[in-house]
Amino acid sequence: MAWTWFHRLASPPHVYGLAARLTPWFAWIAAILIAGGLYGGLVLAPPDYQQGDDFRIIYVHAPSAWMSLMVYTTMAVSAGVGLIWRMKVAHAVAASCAAIGASFTVAALVTGSLWGERMWGTYWAWDPRLTFELILLFQYLGYMGLRSAFDDLQRADRASAVLAVVGVVNVPIIHYSVIWWNSLHQAPSVMQLGKPTMPPSMLIPLLMMFLGFTLLFVALLLVRLRAEILNRERTASWIREAVSP
């Protein structure tokens, strides 16, 4: 009984309709949070006492880096669900994640590079966190490349799902890299339970950006998922109603 919601998530028409209804909510709340976070981060937050205004890069860098890890985790979990329960919708979710994750990984790498130039005196260093984040980008690209190498959708789903699940090991490595190794990258200032090292005027805009980016991801995922479902359900009779203008 308690599993009916799970079974309904396996039904493409149900998910297609649900995604269409939910998208505007996630998109608009994300837009409001990101707009507020940008204003708070650029205008209301005071300059950092060590880094001056350069620290404001955190408001785009940290949420982008969070996206790179969170989207990958979502992709790996849904790929795993697709493998274990042979659920087509789960594979469609995983396939919809890759391009979003790759683009925000690029944002994290480039904004980090711009930040590093002034703080460390170099745009790039083969530091553990930077190196593993770059590897994460190649994982996304490899995942997309592997999918496009198959004509048969089922084989593409299964092969790419194995790659995604195996690669998830990099996510904790990136997250804990600044603790495990003596890294150039500064230690976390938000993700410490109970004692963030920022005053509220700096922290609140950052949290708004984190939440805003997360909801933006959900909205983007829901739109891409609908496209993915339409491409997969070629012969299903419900499609006619779904695409009627």
Next chain:
Amino acid sequence: MSGFLGMGGYAAYVWPSYGLTLAIIILNIVWARRLLARSRTEARRRLAMRGEPT
């Protein structure tokens, strides 16, 4: 205002970071919408080819 745009001497680092991130957000929105529009067109075309009313 020039103080805001100047970002305390870090303008050359702060603004490109924000510009790139916002560009990636906008591109993602455009890509996702275009992908869905294309899939809908494609689905309609398939239905039409089977000779059924859409």
